[in-house]
Amino acid sequence: MYIFLNNRIVPASEAHVSVYDHGFLYGDGIYETMRAYQGIVFMLRRHLGRLGRSASLIRLRLPEERFIEDAVHETLAANGLSDAYVRITFSRGKGPIGLDPDLCGDPTFVVIAERFREYPAACYERGMKIIFAQTRRNLRDAIDPRIKSLNFLNNILAKIEAKERGADEAVMLNSQGFLTEGTVCNIFFVSHGILCTPSVDAGILDGITRDIVIGLAQKSGMEVKEGMFRPDDLLRSEEVFYTNTTAEVMPVGLAEDVAFEAGEIARMLHTLYREEVEAYMRGQGK
């Protein structure tokens, strides 16, 4: 396996980062996860746009977008991958101990690409199990969830709760008790036929999949409501699913102790999402 590290491809066994890297010492950095279908990285430009936003929110200066894009493609090519999981990571870089970002030289830049492992079909047929975590989502005024940062302990604490309770995913609430998002995904539910999802104002990462799914639902004539919702709104709904780049549209079969069907709306939106991926690939010459 090969990794892009800083400015070149190296074997994974030689892809080392310093223990003085501020990404390691302080979680000071950002990342993006993407998915490649037949060698085409879906929505690459949008992911790079969000990476740029994360960078600017933490005052990290990135190389030119073109350089990052080329690095992604070089990493896929070096590993001979076509259906792949792709992760871009930027940390503040190496520097002496101390919080001051100006202690660091150039950012550390890593691209990892691995063969994509599909979720088992049973997950889509039966749906995943979610819980509501006790851990609250980072406050927007503390670490804005719109920063896709390396500081992931908030999500990891919620993930630990999910695991301890035998669930696949944990949905976090904000400080006022409104639904926000899962540890690596955005949450949706269907209530009286309306597609509901927490608004960005609740304190979430504005997922790229979420945005596409909202657009597809609207195009197919569904009413979509982005708002402030309570756990009970979700538990009393007809259907629940979550979205992200890797799982696409994933139904929920159990939320706390309430069972749901892996429903029709999730299936329909997943089909439309796949059509969107295919249209994107055709647009890129596939």
Ligand code: PDD
């Ligand atoms: N996670 N919310 C959080 C906290 C996330 O980490 C993610 C993505 C999403 C969904 O965003 P998108 O639809 O753009 O993938 C929402 C990725 C998959 C990850 O952490 O690897």
